[in-house]
Amino acid sequence: MRRGEIALQEKTRTLADLVLRLFIHFGDLKMPVVRALSRVAKQALLAPACTCQPLAVAVRNISFSPRQVTSDASFHSVSFSETDHPKVLITGGLGQLGVGLAKLLRRRFGNNNVILSDIRKPPSHVFHSGPFIYSDILDYKNLREIVVNNRITWLVHYSALLSAVGEANVPLARAVNITGLHNILDIAAEHGLRLFVPSTIGAFGPTSPRNPTPDLCVQRPRTIYGVSKVHAELMGEYYHHKYGLDFRCLRYPGIISADSQPGGGTTDYAVQIFHDAVKTGKFECNLKPDTRLPMMYIDDCLRATLEVMEAPADTLSMRTYNINAMSFTPEELAAEVQKQLPDLQVTYDIDLVRQAIADSWPMNFDDDNARRDWGWKHEYDLPELVQTMLNFIGSDSRVARVN
Numbered sequence: 001m002r003r004g005e006i007a008l009q010e011k012t013r014t015l016a017d018l019v020l021r022l023f024i025h026f027g028d029l030k031m032p033v034v035r036a037l038s039r040v041a042k043q044a045l046l047a048p049a050c051t052c053q054p055l056a057v058a059v060r061n062i063s064f065s066p067r068q069v070t071s072d073a074s075f076h077s078v079s080f081s082e083t084d085h086p087k088v089l090i091t092g093g094l095g096q097l098g099v100g101l102a103k104l105l106r107r108r109f110g111n112n113n114v115i116l117s118d119i120r121k122p123p124s125h126v127f128h129s130g131p132f133i134y135s136d137i138l139d140y141k142n143l144r145e146i147v148v149n150n151r152i153t154w155l156v157h158y159s160a161l162l163s164a165v166g167e168a169n170v171p172l173a174r175a176v177n178i179t180g181l182h183n184i185l186d187i188a189a190e191h192g193l194r195l196f197v198p199s200t201i202g203a204f205g206p207t208s209p210r211n212p213t214p215d216l217c218v219q220r221p222r223t224i225y226g227v228s229k230v231h232a233e234l235m236g237e238y239y240h241h242k243y244g245l246d247f248r249c250l251r252y253p254g255i256i257s258a259d260s261q262p263g264g265g266t267t268d269y270a271v272q273i274f275h276d277a278v279k280t281g282k283f284e285c286n287l288k289p290d291t292r293l294p295m296m297y298i299d300d301c302l303r304a305t306l307e308v309m310e311a312p313a314d315t316l317s318m319r320t321y322n323i324n325a326m327s328f329t330p331e332e333l334a335a336e337v338q339k340q341l342p343d344l345q346v347t348y349d350i351d352l353v354r355q356a357i358a359d360s361w362p363m364n365f366d367d368d369n370a371r372r373d374w375g376w377k378h379e380y381d382l383p384e385l386v387q388t389m390l391n392f393i394g395s396d397s398r399v400a401r402v403n
């Protein structure tokens with residue numbers, strides 16, 4: 001299929017889907033706006049690929065309020081008081097963070113109240129530990145079906161392409177991180193969900209203040225990942241103000257975890273060093289030794305996510321917060337690891353793409369607002385992080401050797 005035809009097909013699907021949504025919510029085609037839309041959709045379906053311009057104009061001109069639609073739709077009105085606990089859906093749940101978050105939320109809300117989803121096949125321990133469902137965030141109808149059938153009240157949107165893989169595949173990153181987010185926002189607004197979307201230190205760029213980086217400042221990132229995350233922050237806040245969407249967003253630092261692998265970011269080296277140190281005693285770093293970036297241990301990150309989701313709305317003076325724990329360079333991390341494993345040898349082979357990204361990101365994060373508004377407090381600094389990672393990976397590899 002040619003590019004123009006694919007674009008037309010996508011636009012047609014978007015419009016047809018919008019018509020369907022209005023159709024469902026208003027019951028029939030008596031309303032003039034729905035009738036007009038249905039006519040445009042029919043024309044678009046019949047028109048050749050090169051005449052897609054009027055369709056794009058029609059979609060942009062629609063005045064559409066997901067919030068109003070929701071309040072009119074009685075069959076969607078899942079009230080929080082019907083159950084003691086939220087019913088949570090996590091998208092992109094098989095990445096570095098989702099499985100850990102599901103574990104934390106299931107401990108708090110009950111196993112069956114937290115559904116993990118992804119487009120990948122879950123490993124058997126994940127599949128057997130609680131509800132798992134296939135969900136492609138680019139498939140709006142599938143998402144809506146999952147939310148409705150499972151009476152979802154909280155949505156944690158983790159699907160994304162991270163900074164390095166995003167630069168390697170910009171069209172896919174744009175689709176997943178931007179088009180996918182639009183689906184999520186519409187679903188969340190229409191069904192009155194509380195929505196968490198993580199942002200990142202990568203939402204800042206070379207013209208932002210880097211040491212420290214406050215919540216509100218210039219944001220001109222130079223990666224598709226960063227651009228998509230600024231877009232997510234702004235769209236979420238816009239939906240909050242315009243439609244009352246309960247949007248909550250934390251800008252995570254680079255996250256370090258022992259039992260899950262990072263998905264192709266710039267901060268991945270800070271996870272890999274522990275595995276290589278334990279397994280081979282050698283580590284080749286792809287960032288320069290003095291590259292300083294904000295980092296956080298996964299337990300702090302997941303706890304922050306739960307805490308901001310549970311925070312009473314009136315404590316949130318903002319909807320997007322920086323959160324911080326520690327900040328270090330590869331040589332400082334290596335030195336801390338060498339206190340436990342003195343024989344570790346570290347060499348440097350710089351990845352130019354990752355280095356350029358890291359050089360444009362914050363060195364230190366200012367998270368005073370999160371600490372003041374909802375009591376954010378990290379527990380892991382560099383020494384505790386290193387000790388915990390080595391204990392975990394060390395014991396894991398000892399178990400592997402015994403078996």
Ligand SMILES: NC(=O)C1=CN([C@@H]2O[C@H](COP(=O)(O)OP(=O)(O)OC[C@H]3O[C@@H](n4cnc5c(N)ncnc54)[C@H](O)[C@@H]3O)[C@@H](O)[C@H]2O)C=CC1
Nearest residue numbers: 092094095096097136137158159160198200252254255263
């Ligand atoms: N891990 C980190 O250091 C940081 C992560 N974040 C954010 O936290 C979130 C989760 O991060 P990770 O778990 O590290 O990401 P990850 O890259 O490890 O996992 C992302 C998941 O999204 C899934 N996915 C891709 N396309 C999809 C689609 N069309 N539909 C549904 N799922 C799809 C992938 O299969 C993957 O399992 C992301 O939004 C990321 O931007 C933010 C800052 C730091």
Ligand SMILES: CC(=O)[C@H](N)C(=O)O
Nearest residue numbers: 162163200265266267
């Ligand atoms: C900091 C992030 O958002 C992520 N780990 C990446 O490096 O892309």
